[in-house]
Amino acid sequence: MNILNLVKLKLGITTNKRDDYLEAIIKGIQGEIKNIQGINLDVNNAEDAMFIVDYACYRYESKGEYEDMPRHLQWRLHNLDISKG
Secondary structure, eight states: OOHHHHHHHHHTOOSSTTHHHHHHHHHHHHHHIIIIIOOOOOTTSHHHHHHHHHHHHHHHHTTTOOOOOOHHHHHHHHHHHHHHO
């Protein structure tokens, strides 16, 4: 699964002008989840991949405003933590 393509589809982005920025968001999320939460996300697992996609879209759409993570993402992250722990 190509996470970048899924993020672009969800956001309705058809050009590759923002690919570098979106890739940075995706890599940042994977690193944060691994280093802070201790969870290794498998991009070949549909549930893990869709969590990354949804979280990346949230980050992109929030335009750098630091708000609390939406409840649905918190809930999914909690479930990932339990299932991979």
